[in-house]
Amino acid sequence: MRGGIFLLVLGCFLLMAPLQGLFAGESSSTKKPLEKSFPNSEKCKRCHLRVFEEWEASAQSRSIVTAPFRVTLDQFLASTDKKDHAMCFRCHAPHIIEYADHLTRFIKEVQSKDPQMDGVGCPQCHLIQDVDMNSHPPMPTFQLGTTIFGGYDKAAENLAHQSQKLDLYRESKFCVTCHDSLPKISGSAKDLPGWLGPWEKTKSETNGKPCQSCHMPEAVDESANGEKVRKVANHSFPGRFGKVRAEAVTLDFTTETTPETSHVQVNIQSLVPHNLPLPHPGWSRVVVDLSIFGKNLKKVYNEQRFYERTFGDAEEKET
Incomplete structure (x- = not known):
């Protein structure tokens, strides 16, 4: 059994002074x-x-x-x-x-x-x-x-x-x-939650x-x-790659098996001070991939679950 998690997280943008070039000198x-x-x-x-x-x-x-x-x-x-x-x-x-x-x-x-x-x-x-x-x-x-x-x-x-x-x-x-x-x-839904949460x-x-x-x-x-x-x-x-992403969550697995069934519980704990995933509202998501391997490492079970923000229209249909 193994699990994988893929996060797409963009860091906030900020660029540092000073700057070389031709700048307007007027208001x-x-x-x-x-x-x-x-x-x-x-x-x-x-x-x-x-x-x-x-x-x-x-x-x-x-x-x-x-x-x-x-x-x-x-x-x-x-x-x-x-x-x-x-x-x-x-x-x-x-x-x-x-x-x-x-x-x-x-x-x-x-x-x-x-x-x-x-x-x-x-x-x-x-x-x-x-x-x-x-x-x-x-x-x-x-x-x-x-x-x-x-x-x-x-x-x-x-x-x-x-x-x-x-x-x-x-x-x-x-x-x-x-x-x-x-x-x-025009026509924006009212009171949509922010991307970050109560940061x-x-x-x-x-x-x-x-x-x-x-x-x-x-x-x-x-x-x-x-x-x-x-x-x-x-x-x-x-944010999207490297150390920041690697340290964004902790994973913990518990399993219970019988001759007929296997029960797997995956606990994902976010360690970041904002909602996860972030920040793109359209395609950022957390993917939990669970595979169970049997004899001779033959894959006997696989399931993916997606955690993401979804949007709907006025009739509550996903867009």
Whole structure:
């Protein structure tokens, strides 16, 4: 007998200051072209090679690139009112908040199958100056200018941008701007539960261990060329793979057998301070695979059980 469990868990996304590139120096009321306010993360690579390479390997870097997102977006656009068409970009390319009038461009970028803009890149995170926790999901506030925000203080002087430390970048409320729930659109069901569950009341959160403590583990390095060596956060956002996933649950098996029957009880205990699985509402799931082997290791029984969030229509039929 053996059991297997497969988890798909995405870490909350957060990118660290500072950022290299051309930034608009004016307020959002007199915005520069989109590519000036939110330059491509390739520009950051010049000074932030380690961070860039970690981000490039992450799911966040592919937020508007993957085929599943492209297909899902097309289905969403075909089935919803035009005024709701920006919803997916609220998290997959959050600068839509500042450039809502560019929605057609965002859509065409995805449909091209080779988008030239980043969905979730360095500026999409590091230009966030505040988060409104009174909205659902929480709403980020961007400050478009020459200042890049992050979790480190005493940044080295540079010609690319100014840097400012904000405690926000070490708090869970930064992550829940996109990992809390779907934004509301026309006809949305009321009072849908959030993806995370009551994370604010968990021991991890109340004991000072925010999302970043697991999904952006620190190591000693420099955050940019010429910066001092100190603890810096990982930007590959581990969660789906490796140690974070391996330590997400414990499994315990008990068996009772008779000549005619076998009874197996599998206990799965989540060790993470949020709902499991997370976070994708459509296809994240826990798979429990139970196989029983008899004489000569011949498989005599197999069963899979799936634990996932399901959605239904107004008639309570699964969609």
